[in-house]
Amino acid sequence: xxxGVFVVDPVEARRSLIQFGLERAGYRVAIFASTRxxxxxxxxxxxAIVIAMNLADGSGIDLGRRIRHDPGLSxxxxxxxxxxxxxxxxAMRNSGAxxxxxxxxxxxxxxxxxxxxxxxxxDGDPHSLSAPGITINRSAxxxxxxxxxxxxxxxxxxxxxxxxxxxxxxxxxxxxxxxxWGDLHFVTPRSVDACVRRIRKKIERNSSTxxxxxxxRGIGYRxxxxxxxxxxxxxxxxxxCSSARLQLEANAVxxxxxxxxxxxx
Numbered sequence: 390x391x392x393g394v395f396v397v398d399p400v401e402a403r404r405s406l407i408q409f410g411l412e413r414a415g416y417r418v419a420i421f422a423s424t425r426x427x428x429x430x431x432x433x434x435x436x437a438i439v440i441a442m443n444l445a446d447g448s449g450i451d452l453g454r455r456i457r458h459d460p461g462l463s464x465x466x467x468x469x470x471x472x473x474x475x476x477x478x479x480a481m482r483n484s485g486a487x488x489x490x491x492x493x494x495x496x497x498x499x500x501x502x503x504x505x506x507x508x509x510x511x512d513g514d515p516h517s518l519s520a521p522g523i524t525i526n527r528s529a530x531x532x533x534x535x536x537x538x539x540x541x542x543x544x545x546x547x548x549x550x551x552x553x554x555x556x557x558x559x560x561x562x563x564x565x566x567x568x569x570w571g572d573l574h575f576v577t578p579r580s581v582d583a584c585v586r587r588i589r590k591k592i593e594r595n596s597s598t599x600x601x602x603x604x605x606r607g608i609g610y611r612x613x614x615x616x617x618x619x620x621x622x623x624x625x626x627x628x629x630c631s632s633a634r635l636q637l638e639a640n641a642v643x644x645x646x647x648x649x650x651x652x653x654x
Contacts, residue, residue, distance in 0.1 A: 393417045393435040397426045397452065398470060399445040403492070403499055407439065410500020424452045430462055437466040439490075439503055442480060453484030458571050463527045463550075468503060482564050487554060523592070523601070523614050525550055532592070534601075539591040544569070548584055549592070552602070552612035561609040585610055 394411055398404040399422045408418045419429065423446040430438060438456060440449040453467050469486040471477055477489050490502045524533040530546050532539050541549065548569045552560070560568075562578035570576050585604075589596040601614040 395435045395438040397421045398441040407500045439468045441470045450484040457485030534592045559611045
């Protein structure tokens, strides 16, 4: 069967329909009604988690944020299951979801809608959002720009990864604080500015005229470069990932050379 998918939904009938539809499509499915799904996810690390906005013991948006901030679940896709009148854009920003599915009027249409999201991700590129510029290796927490690795702190990595997953979207400083910094204390919107400046020095050819990480005056920030993610055993064959691997291999060969050589005559 295919990759594991968690379904977290307190509505039993809908949850069962989703499970039935996904299992027929070849997915391994585990179902939950509450935020206790987080503990199981940490153990099993599913490929995707479908989360209803309202859960039996809390908020699906809060659960999504906790999953997104968990280092062990950084590769897990989050699909938010929303009601038709929900503020979807805000819910996605707050939860860190990759996609949102609005629950169809007919319950039997829920599973096909979720399958369409999973299939579009797999068919388009099973482990990347293909476009030149940046390569992100989540499992190793590595960022490569134009094939060259740049060092990042954990916070810098989380910020650039979040912006890359939402390429082209503009985020206010407060929205980035909620999504990336989370519950950390003693941070202000200026903390975002400082982190952005550090990232620009590392990824831009000229940090004063950034090509990737743009400032949108009066609002916040936007990442214009899409990113390629390497997260599966089967490597991506696009030009950016290939270049990144060649660079890493060359670095490994260089580092493996002995520091001192003795000439034998």
